[in-house]
Amino acid sequence: MTAAGSADDFTIEPLGESVLLLRFGDSIDAALNARVLAAADTLRRVELPGLLDLVPAYATLALHYDTAFWVGRNGDTAWQHLAGALRAVFAGPLRADVGDVRLVEIPVCYGGDFGPDLAEVARHSGIDPEQVIARHAAAGYHVAMLGFAPGFAYLLGLDTALQVPRRADPRTRVPRGSVAIGGMQTGIYPADLPGGWQLIGRTPLTLFDAARESPCLLAPGDRVRLRAIDAAEFDALAQERSP
Amino acid sequence: MSIRVLKPGMLTTLQDRGRSGLAAFGIGRAGPMDDVAFRLANALVGNSDDAAALEISVIGPRLHFGADAIIALAGAEFDAHIGTQAVTGWRRQHIAAGDVLDCGRVRQGARAYLAVAGGFEAEIVLGSRSSDVNAGLGPLHGRPLRDGDALMIERMRASERGAAGAAAGAWQRVGGTQAPERAWALDPRPWFDPDLDHAIHLIRGQHFDALDGRSREALFGAEFKVAPDSNRVGFRLDGPRLALDAPLELISEAVAFGTLQLPPGGRPIALLAEHPTTGGYPRIGQVAAIDLPRLAQRKPGDSVRFREIDLDKAQSRYLRRERELAQMIEAITKRLDA
Numbered sequence: 001m002t003a004a005g006s007a008d009d010f011t012i013e014p015l016g017e018s019v020l021l022l023r024f025g026d027s028i029d030a031a032l033n034a035r036v037l038a039a040a041d042t043l044r045r046v047e048l049p050g051l052l053d054l055v056p057a058y059a060t061l062a063l064h065y066d067t068a069f070w071v072g073r074n075g076d077t078a079w080q081h082l083a084g085a086l087r088a089v090f091a092g093p094l095r096a097d098v099g100d101v102r103l104v105e106i107p108v109c110y111g112g113d114f115g116p117d118l119a120e121v122a123r124h125s126g127i128d129p130e131q132v133i134a135r136h137a138a139a140g141y142h143v144a145m146l147g148f149a150p151g152f153a154y155l156l157g158l159d160t161a162l163q164v165p166r167r168a169d170p171r172t173r174v175p176r177g178s179v180a181i182g183g184m185q186t187g188i189y190p191a192d193l194p195g196g197w198q199l200i201g202r203t204p205l206t207l208f209d210a211a212r213e214s215p216c217l218l219a220p221g222d223r224v225r226l227r228a229i230d231a232a233e234f235d236a237l238a239q240e241r242s243p
Numbered sequence: 244m245s246i247r248v249l250k251p252g253m254l255t256t257l258q259d260r261g262r263s264g265l266a267a268f269g270i271g272r273a274g275p276m277d278d279v280a281f282r283l284a285n286a287l288v289g290n291s292d293d294a295a296a297l298e299i300s301v302i303g304p305r306l307h308f309g310a311d312a313i314i315a316l317a318g319a320e321f322d323a324h325i326g327t328q329a330v331t332g333w334r335r336q337h338i339a340a341g342d343v344l345d346c347g348r349v350r351q352g353a354r355a356y357l358a359v360a361g362g363f364e365a366e367i368v369l370g371s372r373s374s375d376v377n378a379g380l381g382p383l384h385g386r387p388l389r390d391g392d393a394l395m396i397e398r399m400r401a402s403e404r405g406a407a408g409a410a411a412g413a414w415q416r417v418g419g420t421q422a423p424e425r426a427w428a429l430d431p432r433p434w435f436d437p438d439l440d441h442a443i444h445l446i447r448g449q450h451f452d453a454l455d456g457r458s459r460e461a462l463f464g465a466e467f468k469v470a471p472d473s474n475r476v477g478f479r480l481d482g483p484r485l486a487l488d489a490p491l492e493l494i495s496e497a498v499a500f501g502t503l504q505l506p507p508g509g510r511p512i513a514l515l516a517e518h519p520t521t522g523g524y525p526r527i528g529q530v531a532a533i534d535l536p537r538l539a540q541r542k543p544g545d546s547v548r549f550r551e552i553d554l555d556k557a558q559s560r561y562l563r564r565e566r567e568l569a570q571m572i573e574a575i576t577k578r579l580d581a
Contacts, residue, residue, distance in 0.1 A: 013449055016529040017558045019499045021449075028494055040267070053266040055497040055520055062497030064266065067558065068565060077555045078562065146269040147495055147521030150378050154495065191379070210368050210380055216268045 010039075010090070012083045018052075018067045020079060022086065025059040028184055030156050032059050033144045037221045039090065046089055050082070056220050057145045058154070103223045106188070106203050108137065108179050109234040114202035117167070121181060121198050124164045133228055135159045136179075136200065141186070141224040146216065151190035151208025153218040158186045170196030177202045179226070190216075201228075204238035245309045246359075248392040252304035252346060254475075255388040257363055257381070258356075259295045262371035266520040272500070273375035273385075276354055276475060276516045276539035279434050279568060280318030284356035286572040287315035287335045287429070289579050294362030294397070295372040297388070300354050301542055303346020304388060310340045312396060313360035318435060319352025319540055334428035335360075351437040352540040364395035377476050377517045427578070433567070436537050442550035443538050444531035446557055448503060450491060451527050458485040462511075462527065467547045470510070475517040477504075478538070480547060484509030491525050498522040501530035501538075513538065531557040533564050 013021040022039060025032040040056045043063070050069030055062035065082055072081040110133040111118045122129040141157035158181065166182045171194065174180070178189045180197035189195060190207035207217045218224065229237070248255075258281065261274025275281035275298055282292045290296075297304070303321050316323060316332045323330035323346045325338055332355065338344060346357065365372035365382035374381040383392070445463070454462065467482035486509055498504065502514045504524040513530055514522070516539075530538055531552050541547060552560075 014554050015449070015497065015526070016446065016499050016501055017532045017554070017561045019497065021497060026494065052263050055266045057496040057521055058494045060496040062266075062499075064263070064499070067562060071562060077558050079554070079558060145495065145521065146267060147497075148269060148519050150268065150270045150380060152269050215270075215369060220267055 012086065014079045015062065017079075018065055020063045020065065020082060020086070022061045022063070023059065024061075028058050028144070028156065030142070030144075033156060036061050036145075040220070042089065048085065048089060055147075057147065058156075101221060101223055102219070103225065104218060105225045105227055106205055106217075107227045107229040107233065107237060108201040108203050109229050109231055110136070110179075110201035112231065114178070114234075115200040117180075117198035118200045121162065121164050121200055125161050127161065132162060132200065136162060136181075136186070137226045137228040139226075141226070143218045143220050143222045143224060145220055146218070149189075149191060149193050149208075150210075151216040151218070152193075153187055153190075153207070153216075153222075153224075155186045155188075155224055158184055160184070162186075164198055166196040167198060170194060174199065175202065177204065177207070179203060202234070204234050204241060206241060245393040245395050246312075246363075247307040247309065248304060248388050248390060248394070249307055249343065250305040251388040251390060251392070252299055253302040254298075254300040254376075255304045256298050256374040256376060256475075257295050257365045257372055257383070257388075258298045258374060259293050259365075259372040261373050261516070262369055262375070262381075265369055266497070269520050270369060270380070271375060271378065271518060271520050273371070273373040273378075273381065273475075273517050275356065275373075277318050277356070277536040279536045279564075280354070281356045282568065282572065283333070283429065283434060283575075284315050284317035284358035285362075286575045287317065287333070288313050288358045288360040289576070290358060290360065290362050292572075294358070295365045295382075296356045296358040296363065298354055298356055299346055301349050303348070303355070303357075305343060305345045306394075307343050308338050308340060310396075312338050314338055314344070315358050316346070316355050317358070317429070317431070318355035319437070320350040321355055322347030322350055331428060333431050349542075352435065353542040353545075354539060359396055361396045361398040364397040375517055377474070429571075429575075434536075434571075435540065437540055439541070439546045441537065442548045443534045444552040444557060445503065445528040445549040446531060446552060446554050448526035448528045450487075450493075450505075450525035453487045453489075453491055453525060454505075454527060455486050455488045458483075458487075461485060463549055463551050465548075467511070467549075469541050469543050469545050469547060471543045473543055475515060477512045477514045477518060478541070478547075480511045480513065485511060485527070487525065493523050493525060495521045495523040498526065499529070501532065501535050502526050503528035503530065515539065532561040533557065 011023045050066045053064035070078040070082040141155040143153045144156040174195040179201040182197035258275045261272035374385045379385045461483040467480035470479040
């Protein structure tokens with residue numbers, strides 16, 4: 001167990017009648033995100049009742065709650081009642097259990113048809129495509145949050161040299177498995193989806209499958225290593241996985 | 244015994260109350276667009292509110308019933324028929340084996356729920372029978388019904404559920420042709436409001452103050468129209484283009500059913516049942532929960548005006564509405580048991 005910072009410096013923003021947003025900051029930052037994930041851990045551990053869903057993001061933790069359960073007393077509204085309970089839960093230091101952080105390795109075939117924007121990323125970064133691949137695969141990542149679509153993981157840890165703006169003209173269909181960069185974010189498309197990020201490679205792994213026991217390959221807080229593979233290994237791995 | 248889909252209608256999907264507990268994995272709720280009409284349709288046939296019903300939109304399906312069943316249609320008013328006999332909404336009705344239910348076209352509103360005593364059988368995917376069309380998730384991989392689909396009624400499971408005991412009883416009493424018709428119908432007025440002149444209550448969003456002065460006025464003063472490229476994910480609203488005083492640098496965080504987002508083009512989007520779990524656009528408003536069913540009953544081309552409400556008032560009115568709805572469902576259940 002490791003202290004992950006103090007929790008008393010968050011604000012509470014209602015998002016409608018049945019969601020509260022705990023805001024720890026407003027930037028993409030690993031230390032900030034660690035506090036968000038620690039807060040989510042804490043709420044799961046104390047089993048605060050009347051919560052329906054938790055949505056950790058880069059800098060906020062959203063709580064979908066049962067409004068009827070949290071009906072206020074003494075003239076408080078439901079959201080004020082829950083906000084009070086949350087302040088009590090987080091009165092102490094935040095702790096995150098770092099004992100069981102998973103490490104997931106994801107093979108990625110960079111460039112070619114799988115990474116049509118690799119040249120653009122290289123041009124923008126002022127380095128050659130081989131260096132883009134080497135730097136992207138060398139960084140250590142962790143999953144900050146999932147969102148946008150089932151199983152879409154936003155990874156923290158992108159080499160700052162590789163930050164490139166999104167495409168001016170988003171694609172209507174990005175193939176599933178595509179590994180992409182959007183600003184200071186990097187991620188992997190779990191399904192064929194529209195998207196504006198720059199595509200630099202593709203993984204043969206299935207990131208989301210509703211029929212699988214663990215539908216999502218990645219969960220918030222997971223550590224991720226990317227391993228550069230060639231087309232032959234991609235095909236072999238893809239075939240292994242096809243039914 | 245099955246129900247055969249002769250014509251699927253415009254967008255007919257299986258829905259229960261939605262998928263929860265998985266938002267941290269980017270898996271959204273889906274579920275009915277008009278949760279109130281959905282719950283009442285199920286109550287009218289004696290189902291608990293987690294039974295699956297069909298959400299039908301604008302042009303309804305034609306369904307062939309292979310056996311006797313008890314059905315109810317609640318929500319938008321459709322020109323529905325069994326043969327030449329009109330099917331009125333908000334009441335339970337017997338349909339005989341071999342009959343065809345033609346749900347017809349919508350007359351008022353946009354969506355209705357067809358519930359059947361016992362509930363529609365549907366694959367439970369990630370804890371729910373709801374179809375998430377956009378994510379391709381749920382029974383039938385989230386897709387809407389199509390010609391030739393066969394639906395089953397989930398009688399056994401329903402009879403096991405306490406709250407659905409009434410359904411099983413009613414079912415047995417139906418037994419064959421001398422079904423006891425229950426002539427009473429619900430008054431839809433408190434639960435269904437198709438009047439387009441009625442404003443939709445909107446709570447100021449976190450980024451409302453970032454709108455420029457003209458846009459702040461327009462949001463609560465101007466008329467918007469539901470755009471043609473709207474769906475179960477959200478309604479895009481045509482009208483005055485809204486703008487921020489200065490661009491905001493935002494990062495992705497949670498959004499909710501009813502969140503009004505403002506993408507760079509200036510055309511707001513009201514997020515609905517299939518909204519993604521997170522978003523990165525400014526949140527300029529939040530549709531009050533009491534008015535989500537009312538908004539969900541609008542269709543492309545329909546007018547939308549917003550009226551401001553503060554959060555505390557919206558929340559207390561929502562809680563009151565939920566209490567009234569629970570009382571109504573209890574009253575229906577008692578009447579079915581009587």
